[in-house]
Amino acid sequence: MKQLIQNLITKKAKKLIARHKPLVIAVTGSVGKTSVRNAIATILSAKFRVGNTIKNYNNEFGVPLSILGATSPGKSVFGWLKILFMKPRDVPQVFVLEYGIDHPGDMTHLCDIASPKISVLTRISPVHAEFFASIPALAEEKAILLTRTASDGLCLLNADDPLVIGTSGHAAAQVVTYGFSESAQVRASNYELTTRDDFSFEPGETFSTVKVDVTTPDHDEMKLELVNILGKANVSVFLPAIAIAKHLGLTHDEILSKISKVKLEPGRMNPIPGIKGSLILDASYNAAPASMVAALDVLIGFSPVESARRIAVLGHMAELGPVSESEHRLLGMRAAEAGVDLLVTIGELSVHTQRGAIDAGLSELQTQHFSDSTNAGRWLDSQIKKGDIILVKGSQSARMERVVKDLMAEPLRAKDLLVRQEENWR
Numbered sequence: 289m290k291q292l293i294q295n296l297i298t299k300k301a302k303k304l305i306a307r308h309k310p311l312v313i314a315v316t317g318s319v320g321k322t323s324v325r326n327a328i329a330t331i332l333s334a335k336f337r338v339g340n341t342i343k344n345y346n347n348e349f350g351v352p353l354s355i356l357g358a359t360s361p362g363k364s365v366f367g368w369l370k371i372l373f374m375k376p377r378d379v380p381q382v383f384v385l386e387y388g389i390d391h392p393g394d395m396t397h398l399c400d401i402a403s404p405k406i407s408v409l410t411r412i413s414p415v416h417a418e419f420f421a422s423i424p425a426l427a428e429e430k431a432i433l434l435t436r437t438a439s440d441g442l443c444l445l446n447a448d449d450p451l452v453i454g455t456s457g458h459a460a461a462q463v464v465t466y467g468f469s470e471s472a473q474v475r476a477s478n479y480e481l482t483t484r485d486d487f488s489f490e491p492g493e494t495f496s497t498v499k500v501d502v503t504t505p506d507h508d509e510m511k512l513e514l515v516n517i518l519g520k521a522n523v524s525v526f527l528p529a530i531a532i533a534k535h536l537g538l539t540h541d542e543i544l545s546k547i548s549k550v551k552l553e554p555g556r557m558n559p560i561p562g563i564k565g566s567l568i569l570d571a572s573y574n575a576a577p578a579s580m581v582a583a584l585d586v587l588i589g590f591s592p593v594e595s596a597r598r599i600a601v602l603g604h605m606a607e608l609g610p611v612s613e614s615e616h617r618l619l620g621m622r623a624a625e626a627g628v629d630l631l632v633t634i635g636e637l638s639v640h641t642q643r644g645a646i647d648a649g650l651s652e653l654q655t656q657h658f659s660d661s662t663n664a665g666r667w668l669d670s671q672i673k674k675g676d677i678i679l680v681k682g683s684q685s686a687r688m689e690r691v692v693k694d695l696m697a698e699p700l701r702a703k704d705l706l707v708r709q710e711e712n713w714r
Contacts, residue, residue, distance in 0.1 A: 289365075293368050294348055294349060294352075296372055297349070297352040297353065297356065297368075297371060297372065298348070298352045298401055300352070300356060300372065301351070301352035301353075301355040301356055301401055301402070302400075302401055302402070304355060304356065304376065304377075304379060305355065305383075305401075305402050308379040310339070310379055310380055310381055310382060310383050311336075311381065311382045311383070311405050311406070311536075312382075312383050312385060312402045312403065312404045312405055312406075313325075313328060313382065313383065313384045313385065313404055313405070313406040313407070313408070313532065314385050314386075314387050314398075314399075314402070314404035314406075314407045314408070314433055314437075315328070315384070315385070315386050315387065315407070315408040315410065316386070316387040316388070316389070316395070316407070316408070316409055316410070316430050316433050317408070317409055317410025317411050317412065317430065317446075317452075318410070318411055318412050318413035318414075318426075318430075318576050318578060318579075319410060319411050319413055319521075319574075319576050319578055319579040319582075320410040320411060320521065320524070320525060320579070321346065321386045321387075321388065321410055322341075322344065322386060322553055322556070323522065323525040323552055323553065323556055324408055324410055324525050324528055324529065325340065325341055325384045325385070325386045325408075326340065326550065326551070326552075326553065327525045327526055327528075327529040327550045328384045328408075328528065328529040328532055328533075329384040330529075330546050330549050330550045330551075331529045331530070331532075331533045331538070331543055331546040331547070331550070332382055332384070332529075332532070332533060332536065332538070333546065334533075334538055334542040334543070334545060334546050335536070335537070335538050335542060336380070336381045336382045336536075337380045337381045337382070338380050338381070338382045338383075338384060339354070339355070339357070339379075339380035339382065339383045339384070340354075340383075340384050341354045341384065341385050341386040342354045342357075342358075342359060343359070344386075344388075345360075345386075346385075346386040346387055346388035347388055347390070347394070347398075348394070348397055348398070350388075351385055351387065351398055351401050351402065352401060353371075354383075354385060355383065355385070355401070355402060356371065356374075356377065357377040358371045358374070383402065385402060385404075387399075387433060389429055389430065390419060391419045392419065392420065392425075392429055394429070395429050395430060395432040395433055395436075396432055396436075399432065399433065399436040403436045403437070403438070404433070404436065404437050404438070404441065405437070405438045405440075405441040405442075406437070406441050406442045406443075406444070406532055406535070407433045407434060407436075407437040407441070407442075407443050407444065407461075408443075408444040408528045408532075409430060409431070409433065409434065409443070409444070409445050409446065409452050409455060410446055410449075410452075410524075410528075411446055411448075411449045411451075411452060411578050411579075412426065412427045412430060412449060412451040412452055412578075413576040413577050413578035413579065414426070414576070414577060414608050414609070414611050414615060418607050418608065418609035419609075420609070423451070423611075424451075427451050427452075427454065427455055428455075430455070431455035431458040432458075434455060434456075434458040434459040434460070434461075435458050435459070435460060437459065437460065437461045438460075438461060439460045439461055440461065441461040441462075442461055442462050442464060442531075442532070442535055443456075443459040443461050443462065443463045443464070444463075444464050444465075444466060444528040444531055444532065445459075445463055445464070445465050445466070446465070446466060446467050446524065447465035447466060447467035447468075447469040447471055447472035447473075448467035448468055448469050448472075448524070449467075449578075453465070464505070464531050464535075466524065466527035466528050466531055467524055467527065468520055468523075468524070472527075473504075473505045473531075474502065474503070474504050474505070474527045474528070474530060474531045475502070475503050476500050476501070476502050476520070476523050476524065476527060477500070477501050477503070478499070478500060478501045479498065479499075479500050479520055479523065480498065480499045480500070481496060481497075481498055481518070481589050481590075482496065482497045482498075482499070483495065483496045483590060484496075487565075487592055487593045487596055487674075487675035488565040488674060488675060489559075489561050489562065489565055489566060489567040489675075490561055490565065490697070491561045491697055491698055493561070494515055494516065495516055495559040495561075495567055496515075496516055496517075496518060496559060497513060497514070497515055497516075498512075498513075498514045498517055498518065498523060499511070499512070499513050499514075500512050500514070500523050502526070502527065502530060504530065504531065504534055506534070508534070508540055510530070510540065510543070510544065512526065512547060514526075514547075515548075516558075516559050517552065517557075518557050518559060518569065518586050518589075519557055519582060519583070519585065519586035519589070520582070520585070521557070521579070521582040521583075521585075521586075522552065522556070522557055525550075525552075526547065526550065529550075530543055553573070553707075554570070554573065554705055554706050554707045555570055555571060555572045555573030555574075555689065555706065555707035556571065556573055557569060557570070557571045557583060557586060558570045558571075558705070560692065560696050560697075560705055561696065561697040561698070562672060562676070562678060562695045562696055562697055563669070563672055563695055563696070563697055564672050564673060564674050564676075565674040565675060566672050566673070566674065566675065566676040566677070566678060566695070567676070567677050567678070568678050568680060568692055568695055568696060569583070569586060569587060569677065569678065569679045569680065570680055570689075570692050570705075570706070571583045571679065571680065571681035572680050572681060572682065572688035572689040572691070572692055572706070572707060573684070573707050574683055574684050575602075575603065575605045575606075575681050575682050575683045575686075576605060577605065577608075577615045577618070577619065579681075580602065580605065580619050580622075580681060581619070581622055583679055583681045584600060584622055584623060584626050584628075584679070585626075586679070587600060587626070587628065587677060587679040588626045588627060588628070590677045592675050592676065592677055593675055594675065595673065595675075596673060596674065596675030596676050596677070597629035597630055597673070597676050597677070598627070598628050598629050598630075598676075598677050598679075599628065599629060599630045599631075599632065599668075599672075599676055599677065599678045599679065600623050600628045600630070600631050600632070600679045601632040601634070601664065601668065601678060601679060601680045601681070601688070601691055602619065602623070602631070602632070602633055602634070602638060602641055602679075602681055602682060603633075603634040603635050603638060603661065603681065603682015603683060603686025603687075603688045604616070604634065604635030604636065604637035604638045604641075604682060604683060604685075604686050605619075605637070605682070605683050606683040606684070606685050606686075607683075612637060613637075613640050616637050616638060616639075616640035616641045616644065617640045617641065617643065617644035618644065619641050619644065620633075620640065620641035620642060620643060620644025620645035620646075620647075620648065620650075621644045621645065621647070621648040623641070623644075623645050623650070624644075624645040624646075624648035624649050624650040625648060625649075628650075628654075629654065630654055630655075630656070630671075631645050631650060631654060631655045631656075632655075632656045632657075632658070632664055632667075632668065633655070633656070633657045633658070634657075634658050634659075634660065634661050634664050634682060634686055634688070634691075635659070635660070635682070635686050636659070638657070638682075639657060642655050642657050660687075661682075661686060661687045661688055661689075661690040661691050662690055664691055665690055665691040665693070665694030665695065666694060668691065668694065668695060669694050669695065672695060678695060680692050680695075684708075687708070689702075689706045689707050689708050689709075692706055693706060
């Protein structure tokens with residue numbers, strides 16, 4: 289029955305694409321897909337009617353549902369029948385679709401549903417790698433998106449990731465690179481983070497401002513000022529969106545008018561006021577080695593005053609296959625090298641993170657390990673002090689949002705601010 293339903297909704301979605309021929313923009317990568325496609329959709333809305341991926345619908349069921357503009361009815365047969373027989377939607381001019389893969393062949397299947405005119409490859413990291421023989425094999429699977437991009441289209445590649453740049457030979461279309469690298473064609477530079485001088489973080493305040501300059505191939509220079517958006521990885525979210533907008537004819541002013549409207553989804557490095565005047569860097573949605581390192585870079589960008597500390601609360605990383613132990617260990621070494629004041633690890637696999645940090649020079653007294661996020665949150669509740677900066681990040685299965693909820697100053701706002709607050713998760 290499941291396969292039958294999948295085949296039927298796929299057929300309906302393909303028929304809609306074939307009939308109306310909207311511009312399809314596809315985003316893939318190991319990390320950052322959702323933030324990038326949201327930025328693209330928001331900025332392009334200045335000129336076009338845009339359809340965006342619904343929730344995290346990025347697989348063989350989710351992509352057709354996003355195209356049809358329908359949400360999953362779960363196990364309801366009548367709900368699926370309703371989708372199959374519903375009237376055609378008002379088709380957008382542009383679809384911005386997120387393509388996620390778990391197994392070899394997944395990318396080909398998604399491109400068969402909707403081949404893009406424009407594609408974006410964000411970063412490649414060994415997340416969802418357990419069904420691939422190697423990381424290069426994972427990169428090859430993602431690169432199929434580039435081969436399926438229309439030859440008169442555009443492929444956007446992250447210049448800061450050597451694995452991504454290594455896929456450029458697969459592209460049939462024009463390639464445009466983006467990032468902080470000097471070689472990037474859409475380049476960000478002069479990154480500057482400003483935080484509150486008093487390091488007391490209360491609800492309703494501006495916690496941080498990032499200023500950055502962006503230069504495009506046509507020598508257009510944009511000065512971005514991003515409020516409460518943290519880290520170079522989150523700045524990079526805007527770069528392919530700017531490149532695509534300019535490719536599609538949006539003006540400088542149209543692009544800038546939408547920059548401030550781009551909002552990151554919960555759990556994607558969002559600053560949240562914590563108890564006792566602390567600040568939580570909520571990156572609890574998911575984790576991969578590359579995004580973990582990027583999150584640590586954000587944490588060490590803060591310079592707490594007096595006795596305040598930089599605290600890294602790191603859950604395990606899932607679906608890493610044979611590199612799991614080594615990647616967790618490397619993460620711990622990176623945390624020690626970064627100079628975190630306290631490392632809290634959660635989950636069986638993250639024991640390797642703790643050991644890696646200790647072997648790299650972090651004192652055992654500066655580490656704590658817990659089997660689950662609930663106990664970790666309760667312990668941290670008694671440890672937090674004014675001005676502490678607390679990074680919380682881990683894979684979905686680590687349920688790191690529970691830590692954030694324990695530590696946030698306004699836990700009654702959890703439903704609005706945190707991931708996985710729906711009834712089925714709680």
